[in-house]
Amino acid sequence: MNPRPDVFGSVRLGYVVIETNRFADWRRFGTDAIGMHHDDLDTGLMRFRLDGHECRFLLRRGPAEDVVAVGWHLDDHTTFEQIESRVRAHGVPVVQGTAEEAKQRGVERLLRFPGPKGITQEIHTTPVTTAEPLRMLASGWVTGDSGMGHVAITSARPAVMRGYFSTVFDARLTDCIEETISGVKLRIRFLRVNERHHSIAVAAVRGLPIDPVRTRVQHLNIQAAALDDLARSYQRVHELGFDMALSVGQHTNDKELSYYARTPSGFEWEVGWKPIVIDESTWEPSTHQGISIWGHTPVGRTVLDKLDQFRIGARSLLHPEKTVPALGGTGIPDD
Numbered sequence: 001m002n003p004r005p006d007v008f009g010s011v012r013l014g015y016v017v018i019e020t021n022r023f024a025d026w027r028r029f030g031t032d033a034i035g036m037h038h039d040d041l042d043t044g045l046m047r048f049r050l051d052g053h054e055c056r057f058l059l060r061r062g063p064a065e066d067v068v069a070v071g072w073h074l075d076d077h078t079t080f081e082q083i084e085s086r087v088r089a090h091g092v093p094v095v096q097g098t099a100e101e102a103k104q105r106g107v108e109r110l111l112r113f114p115g116p117k118g119i120t121q122e123i124h125t126t127p128v129t130t131a132e133p134l135r136m137l138a139s140g141w142v143t144g145d146s147g148m149g150h151v152a153i154t155s156a157r158p159a160v161m162r163g164y165f166s167t168v169f170d171a172r173l174t175d176c177i178e179e180t181i182s183g184v185k186l187r188i189r190f191l192r193v194n195e196r197h198h199s200i201a202v203a204a205v206r207g208l209p210i211d212p213v214r215t216r217v218q219h220l221n222i223q224a225a226a227l228d229d230l231a232r233s234y235q236r237v238h239e240l241g242f243d244m245a246l247s248v249g250q251h252t253n254d255k256e257l258s259y260y261a262r263t264p265s266g267f268e269w270e271v272g273w274k275p276i277v278i279d280e281s282t283w284e285p286s287t288h289q290g291i292s293i294w295g296h297t298p299v300g301r302t303v304l305d306k307l308d309q310f311r312i313g314a315r316s317l318l319h320p321e322k323t324v325p326a327l328g329g330t331g332i333p334d335d
Contacts (some may be wrong), residue, residue, distance in 0.1 A: 007079050007149035008170040011193040012147025014073030014127060015055050015105055016220060018265065019062035025264035026059055032211060033237045033261070034222075034271065035137035035229065038173035045104060050222060052129040054106030056148055065265035067217045069120040070151055072107060072169070072193075072283020073127060076137075080109065080125050083168060087113050090326040095120070102333035112311070116161045117153060117216045119321040121168070124186075138233065149221035149272070154213040156321045157206035158275070162189055165200055167327045169193050173279065175253045176287045185210075188291070197254040197275050211321060219260060219268035223275065229274045230257065239263045251275075252288040260296070281282035 020026055023046060030048045031038040036057075037049035048057040062068075074080045087094055097110030108122035115121035141148070155161045165171035171191040171319050179186045185206040190198035203218060205211075224230040230248075237244060243262035258272035 004080050006170050007074075007082055008172060009194050010075035010079040011169045011197070012073050012076055012145065013070070013078070013151070013193075013199045014107070014124060014147060015053075015058060015147065015271060016067055016073040016151070017058045017060065017069035017071070017105070017122075019060055019064035019066060019068045020265050021061055021063060022065070022264040023059065023061070028240060029242055029261075029264055029269075030057070031136070033233065033242050035233050035236070035326070036141075036222075036271065037134045037136040041104065044101050046102075047106075047140065049134060049136075050148060051134075052131075053143070054128045054130050056105070056107055056143075060104075066215045066267065067119060067151070067220070069122055071107070071110075071122040071124060071218055072113070073107075073147060074123055074125055077109075077125055080123060082110075083123055084111055086168060087327065092324060092326050114324050116157075116164050116321075119153075119216050125139045138224065138229045141228070142223040142225055146194050146277075149223055149270075150196070150199045150201060152201040152203065152218045152270075153216070154211050154218050156204065156209040156211045157323055157328075158187070158189060158202050160193065160323050160325070161202050163328040164324055165166060165193075171200065173285050174198050175285050176281070177253055177291055178206075178289055179291045184208075188256050191280060193280050195280070197256075197278055211256045213267075215265070215267040217267050219270050219288055221232045221258070221270040221272055223256075224271055227257070227273050230259070230271055233271050244299040246296045247299055249292040249297070251296075252290055252293050255293075258296075 019305045030036045039047045046059050047055045047117040050056045092113055094111055094113045098176040102110040108126040110124050112120050112122045171193050174190040174192045177188040186203055187206050188203040191200040193199050229267040245262050245268045256272040256275035258270050260268045260270045263269050271328040
């Protein structure tokens with residue numbers, strides 16, 4: 001029996017779909033604060049660009065105020081068909097995206113299937129590129145063969161979520177972080193699908209099956225091309241009156257310098273610079289104590305904010321987290 005082909009290294013984060021009714025605030029946040037290129041498609045759709053791809057963030061009108069889909073760029077049609085076959089083999093429904101949906105996302109071929117926490121997972125092969133010059137305040141963003149940034153998710157079922165991304169994309173564990181915040185112990189697992197340190201981060205409260213975050217994602221990350229871009233966007237976020245979640249700091253594991261702003265939809269947006277790149281021939285997973293070497297101090301947090309998180313966590317006990325059991329299996333044992 002032939003072993004299952006490993007798709008690791010042939011997958012990268014391609015785009016993110018956000019549902020919001022706060023278009024004016026998002027336009028100011030994305031263009032004037034963060035510094036991305038903005039395009040209006042029609043009254044119910046807009047996009048942000050980081051590079052030559054027509055779309056990196058698709059915003060559509062709707063009440064969720066959250067990330068509703070994540071798009072994965074695959075190397076070729078062979079990888080596309082291997083992943084499609086895996087998902088179908090586990091009895092999970094796969095839906096072909098329409099030509100209009102593919103056009104909105106700037107891709108040529110699109111499939112979607114259910115993902116953890118109700119975040120639809122989409123796969124595509126060839127992204128549509130454009131020669132239209134980028135009109136943005138940043139000098140550039142790091143994308144390329146390792147894709148763009150990462151998605152961070154909180155979960156009450158971290159082993160099942162990790163099992164999902166291992167089953168579908170052959171994701172590998174890069175490392176873990178243990179941190180205690182306001183007396184609550186967290187364990188964060190960082191998963192990679194290529195040389196980027198992580199494309200998915202999964203955070204969980206140790207010993208308690210609760211989710212302390214209202215939104216499906218805790219934060220999105222994009223990587224600035226230059227330190228000056230990070231510093232200037234940090235200043236613009238402040239000057240334009242957007243909430244800052246965490247000040248500039250440096251992470252213990254990937255050594256990325258970054259800050260976290262709060263988006264108009266409520267989840268956080270991390271702008272980072274210069275994380276380490278993984279060498280598969282030498283890398284071994286490890287556990288770090290604490291999220292940051294320095295900085296990343298909470299900005300403007302009050303006791304009421306903390307109580308709100310505990311209330312959200314308590315409510316999550318009444319609403320079981322959406323999973324895809326067929327792809328997550330029994331999960332991966334804790335590290």
